[in-house]
Amino acid sequence: KGPSSLGTRSMQRILVTGANKGIGNAIVRKLLKEHTKYGVLLGSRDASRGEAALKQILADNPEYQDRLDLLLLDPSSAQSVTAAAGQVATKYGTNSPLYCIINNAGTYMQCENAEALGTLLSVNLFGPQRVNEAFNNLLDPNGRIVNVSSASGPMFVAKCSEERQAQFLNKAATWQDVTALVDECMKLFGSDNLGDAMAKAGMGAVESSSAYGLSKALLNLYTILSARDDPKRLINAVTPGFVETDLTRPFATHSGKTPAQMGMIQPDAGAVAPVKLAVGDVGGRTGKYFGSDGLQSPMHKYRNPGDPEYKD
Numbered sequence: 135k136g137p138s139s140l141g142t143r144s145m146q147r148i149l150v151t152g153a154n155k156g157i158g159n160a161i162v163r164k165l166l167k168e169h170t171k172y173g174v175l176l177g178s179r180d181a182s183r184g185e186a187a188l189k190q191i192l193a194d195n196p197e198y199q200d201r202l203d204l205l206l207l208d209p210s211s212a213q214s215v216t217a218a219a220g221q222v223a224t225k226y227g228t229n230s231p232l233y234c235i236i237n238n239a240g241t242y243m244q245c246e247n248a249e250a251l252g253t254l255l256s257v258n259l260f261g262p263q264r265v266n267e268a269f270n271n272l273l274d275p276n277g278r279i280v281n282v283s284s285a286s287g288p289m290f291v292a293k294c295s296e297e298r299q300a301q302f303l304n305k306a307a308t309w310q311d312v313t314a315l316v317d318e319c320m321k322l323f324g325s326d327n328l329g330d331a332m333a334k335a336g337m338g339a340v341e342s343s344s345a346y347g348l349s350k351a352l353l354n355l356y357t358i359l360s361a362r363d364d365p366k367r368l369i370n371a372v373t374p375g376f377v378e379t380d381l382t383r384p385f386a387t388h389s390g391k392t393p394a395q396m397g398m399i400q401p402d403a404g405a406v407a408p409v410k411l412a413v414g415d416v417g418g419r420t421g422k423y424f425g426s427d428g429l430q431s432p433m434h435k436y437r438n439p440g441d442p443e444y445k446d
Contacts, residue, residue, distance in 0.1 A: 145201070146274065147173040147232055148412060149222075151209055151265060152239025154178040154187040157282070157374050160405035161236060161412075163191060166198045169413050172233060173201040175222070179208035179239070209239045209261030219268040230274040234412045237262035238282045245345035248324040255316060258349035263309075263356060276366050280411045281357050283350045283371040283423060285436055290347030292435045293338030299434050302351050305421075307359050312352060319348060354423050354433045361421030370411050372424040373431075374404035422446075 148165055152158040153176045165174050176191075178184025188204045205221065208214035222231060240258050245251045262281050273279070291302045301307075301315060318335070325331035329340045338344070354371050361369040407428045410416070414428075425431040427439040430446075437444055 145171070145173045146230065147175050147203075147226065148234045148236060149175040149177055149205065149207075149232055149265075149269065150236045150238055151177040151207055151261070152179075154180065154183040157404045157408070158236075158238040159187055159191075160402045161238060161408050162202070164402065164405045164409050165412070166191070166195065166201060168409070170201075172413070173203070175203055175205040175232075177205050177207040177218075177239065179206070179210075179214070181206055207265070209237070209265050210256045212264055215264045215268045219272060222269070222272055226272075228272060230272070230277070232269060232273045232277065234278040234280065235265060235269055235273060236280045236282065236408055236412055237265055238408070240282060240284075242346050245323060246328070248320045251320060251323045251345050251348075254345055254349050255352070258346075259312075259316070259352045259356065262353065266360065273367070278367060278412055279360065279369040280408050281353055281369075281371040282408055283353050283357075283373055284346070285373045285425075286347035287350030287354050287371075287373075288423070288431070288433050289436050290338070290344065290351045291433060295336030298336040302355050303358075303433055304355070305358055305362065307355055309356075309359065312356055312359070315355075316352065351433070357423065358421045358433075365420070368411075368416060368418070368420045370416065370420060370422050370424060372407045372411050373426050374408055 150158050150161050150165075153162050158177070162174050162176050165172060176184060176188055178187065184204045184206065188202065191202060192199060203225075205218050206214070207218040239261055241254060243250060243254055245254055266279060291299055294302065301311075304311065322328070322331045322335055322337070323345070332338065332340045332344070337348070357369060357371040361367075404426065407424055407426050410428045411424060416424075419430065422430050423433045425437055425439050429443040431437040432444045432446070
């Protein structure tokens with residue numbers, strides 16, 4: 135299925151990675167329903183799951199036929215990302231076919247060693263970086279990028295020493311600074327006693343979610359430098375909230391509680407803030423991190439949804 139006319143070819147699109155289920159799927163549906171001037175590319179690393187998701191959306195809403203396409207895209211694979219960018223260029227041309235990239239694809243895993251941390255960072259940090267680089271020339275020069283982050287990022291930074299916090303909030307940071315920090319963390323996760331090593335390095339006590347929080351703190355730092363180096367675009371990070379998905383549901387199972395008892399919200403509620411940052415009024419702000427209520431939040435401590443907006 136391809137665009138049926140020059141009109142749909144020239145329509146700008148929003149790319150959503152990890153969109154075959156969960157929050158990403160809810161983001162796709164919300165964009166299609168509420169923002170009809172845009173087409174949507176449903177990014178999925180698995181062809182059959184992506185096709186099933188596309189089929190279900192079009193079964194529910196046949197009128198989206200000309201505005202929705204599947205894009206095979208695995209952010210953890212440079213080859214996959216490069217191929218996907220090539221397909222977009224071929225199908226929609228190279229004259230700013232994209233208005234926004236929503237880097238939603240992410241993973242959660244408990245990391246006890248460097249190999250596991252590397253796998254986690256390949257998706258949560260390097261994934262968005264690969265996608266943004268590969269699609270850079272296809273993205274509207276005045277477009278937007280939304281990096282879907284997590285409150286685990288600020289919560290991780292809050293437990294770090296002041297010196298470490300300054301690193302994670304450094305507005306002058308370069309990508310080389312980020313990768314140097316990654317290399318240091320990889321060495322720490324290779325230590326015999328991870329807890330002691332992290333504590334001595336000023337990165338707080340190690341908990342089961344520490345590596346995930348670290349990955350999102352690094353993603354937030356990447357957001358800061360991306361926005362600084364690309365000032366015409368609006369580039370922000372956002373937490374969708376504590377959403378019930380395949381990623382979070384095991385937490386409820388292990389605790390013996392229902393997702394609702396754990397305070398989890400549904401994916402459609404988790405799509406609200408990412409969609410606002412993609413197409414809504416953010417007051418021209420860029421390089422910031424927003425809460426699930428769509429209000430700016432700090433990158434170094436947790437802000438409850440509903441609390442006054444953070445001003446930096």
